[in-house]
Amino acid sequence: LQAAYIFNFAKYIKWPAETSAFVIGVSGRSEIMEELQNTLRGKKVAGRPIELRSISTTEEAGKCNIVYLPESNSRELGTLRTTLTGKQVLIVTEEDLIKKGACISFFVEDDRLRFKIKKAALAEAGLEATDGLLKLAVLL
Numbered sequence: 001l002q003a004a005y006i007f008n009f010a011k012y013i014k015w016p017a018e019t020s021a022f023v024i025g026v027s028g029r030s031e032i033m034e035e036l037q038n039t040l041r042g043k044k045v046a047g048r049p050i051e052l053r054s055i056s057t058t059e060e061a062g063k064c065n066i067v068y069l070p071e072s073n074s075r076e077l078g079t080l081r082t083t084l085t086g087k088q089v090l091i092v093t094e095e096d097l098i099k100k101g102a103c104i105s106f107f108v109e110d111d112r113l114r115f116k117i118k119k120a121a122l123a124e125a126g127l128e129a130t131d132g133l134l135k136l137a138v139l140l
Helices: 002-011 032-040 071-083 119-124 131-136
Strands: 022-027 048-055 066-069 090-093 104-109 112-117
Touching: 002 022, 002 032, 002 066, 002 090, 002 104, 002 112, 022 032, 022 071, 032 048, 066 071, 071 090, 112 131
Parallel strands: 022 048, 022 066, 066 090, 090 104
Antiparallel strands: 104 112
């Protein structure tokens, strides 16, 4: 389900049209990579093909549009945020790290997967969510 959400985040964030591919990076090893591959196969964002990357350095993260941080790598958020300052990269976390600077964090409420958006973190990244996406989120 997170893979489908990530695709929708990609569709409902206003992105700069700088690159030929839309890049989603997954930090470290995560089971979501296979799910993303299945969910995103053949899909595009704003007419650009989606490229998935497993990333292990902050330099690699800076070449992505979205960086997904699984719970196993949540300790990397501070370093990632510092490195990505001024870059238009959406940081999405599996663990609820919205108060620590993630742009979007997943959480479970009443056995349903939901997500939080921190508008200030989006603004710092130079990104803007559409009204439709904001209406579905818990906003901070």
